[in-house]
Amino acid sequence: MDVQSYMHGVGRAARAASRELARADTAAKNSALEAMAAAIERDSARLLAANAEDVAEAQRKGLEPALVDRLVLTAKGVASMAQGLREIAQLPDPIGEVSGMAFRPSGIQVGRMRVPLGVIGIIYEARPNVTADAAGLCLKSGNAAILRGGSEAIRCNQAIAKCVREGLDTAGLPEAAVQVIETTDRAAVGELITMRDYVDVIVPRGGKGLIERISAESRIPVIKHLDGVCHVYIDDRADLDKAIRIADNAKTQRYGTCNTMETLLLHVAIAPLALPPLAQIYRDKGVELRGCDRARAIVKTMKPATEEDWYAEYLAPILSVRVVDHLDAAMEHIAVYGSQHTDAIVTEDYSRARRFLREVDSSSVMVNASTRFADGFEYGLGAEIGISTDKLHARGPVGLDGLTSLKYIVLGDGQIRA
């Protein structure tokens, strides 16, 4: 069978399953999630063996060590996949939730009901845990899922897919509710992102290259996250202690995450107080600093920052540092160089905090907190399918609600329009 026929078959089956899933009750969805978790735990050895084969082949093919690392699944990883599914089972079911129901002068009652989007296509790179996570989130939100993992992880993904199907089956839900693409042919992705009749939204998860390519070529709406060029601005009315704690944590708690600070902005009046102790912390942790002239006048060892540095998402122990004259200059810098992901101000000044919250146009805007909090779990969404830097539909961490839509419902008693 050619890839196009195969993918269209997958699409048709997903569309049919999505209609069943949309009306599946909460108990059935939760029981499927629990059964998936149990199957994954039971098959742990099989999953690890499949993963070991994937890893061996990746090494044989000379895949970059960083990518191989990401591919590796441990016994702990298997346990946490199962745990993740059980946590999704425990989240409230978003589907059917009615809000805003109110009477109108005509006598009708109008409100909105939360409904699934339909069929979600997810395209991701090596990490096999995404298979279980994405399956769980789509199922709980009443959506059918078509999952296309990295070809390096194909054996492990198929082993997980078997557990997922078993879970669906146990709960009496259609197996096509979650389909993991069985071919590693790249043409399958091209089909997936253009099957407008069968797929309602595409979620790419992976590196910037993958996401840019998918966004450019997709004929289906994409929920995506591109860059995370996150800023912390230390205002001159900041509490110095909080400022140092936050600027340290936002950069050094993890280097490779999208909500990690990449540029530190400091008010000119506080820079001489805040920069030296911060530079010491960064030096101890091996973070390279690249600064503007005014920053370098305070910390002589700092390298000069180029224009490119202000745009850079390092995802590494590198930080660019800029001294600014006032809040407006900080916000202007963020507007010009930022990626509308997550930006924070450290200040005790009420009016400046209020302006920053209102005027900075990013998916998460913070006062006196580390940018590292921009995360579905930290925000109480329970789990996230990704972080969106788009403005339409979903913005910021995307949890179950981001995989749903709202329809209007109208209750009447025979009302007609005059």
Add this chain to the structure above:
Amino acid sequence: MDVQSYMHGVGRAARAASRELARADTAAKNSALEAMAAAIERDSARLLAANAEDVAEAQRKGLEPALVDRLVLTAKGVASMAQGLREIAQLPDPIGEVSGMAFRPSGIQVGRMRVPLGVIGIIYEARPNVTADAAGLCLKSGNAAILRGGSEAIRCNQAIAKCVREGLDTAGLPEAAVQVIETTDRAAVGELITMRDYVDVIVPRGGKGLIERISAESRIPVIKHLDGVCHVYIDDRADLDKAIRIADNAKTQRYGTCNTMETLLLHVAIAPLALPPLAQIYRDKGVELRGCDRARAIVKTMKPATEEDWYAEYLAPILSVRVVDHLDAAMEHIAVYGSQHTDAIVTEDYSRARRFLREVDSSSVMVNASTRFADGFEYGLGAEIGISTDKLHARGPVGLDGLTSLKYIVLGDGQIRA
């Protein structure tokens, strides 16, 4: 200047204005709306004269009479444009609204703030009132607007644009907040829907041909409404009186609107009771009926419906009629032939009403009310920029909220991630 340079200039100016508008306060936006309304009233004669020239030229060029009709602006139309702007001024400002603010275990408070989308491109056909409506809705929701009206209405649109600019100016807001494209060159539309750096969302308003073309070619997300193939299903547990009233109103109150019923479905047990009186009403109003065999067995004069009829959006005094065996068959018909716009059930049965509300996947789902209620004003949105049959972002009538997005805001006290 070539069209591309012109449009990019418009885009850049809109982007810059959008940042000012996003932080404009409610009083400034309302005062601009009031000043626009006053300018339109003052310039009424000038607007009518410009419109008369547009109409004369359209007639000279042999434009279809229906299109010429739509182009005509009356003194009453001018007054209602001004009134529409005043009503938008009276709506609550959606921008800055904070919801869901709650403490998390980490000590941070997380909530969401409503923010503008940015720059909205609106492409519409002849009706000149859209210029004022769209300008008002975009402004109130804090978005910059780029408006591209039909070339037939260019003189009148420019006259309205002058009033809009004057209103912005009076309130100290940037004139580029609302720009009406000055060229009738069709290449301008091609630029507008591909300027991803300058435009955040495209709203096409007009016939299906225009909307399909824009959706297919746009590189920017589109909020659109394609078909309105709306259904009323009369269940056998319907109150006959309500059923007849609703099936009459849904079809005959207006023929050319997207929320008009195009197909009537009847349970087999109620068809012999409901169809004859309804056929009499439709006959008196000149509505042509096209039915399935079982419907034609009850109303002999009915023409046979073809497969195409079930898909048809007549926008005319024609109605297709189908007798079905039960609720599931009705919902299956709606799923297969409907356009996910607006569908209603007439029933006194609690469980069937509940199932219909839950399972019918349309932007508006109704019980015992006419489909004609699917409308921004009737739903209490105050005004609408259009009706969306998409699922992502906005679904159903799109009011001010549909032109906004939600960002996360986080308030902390020095919290860092552990």
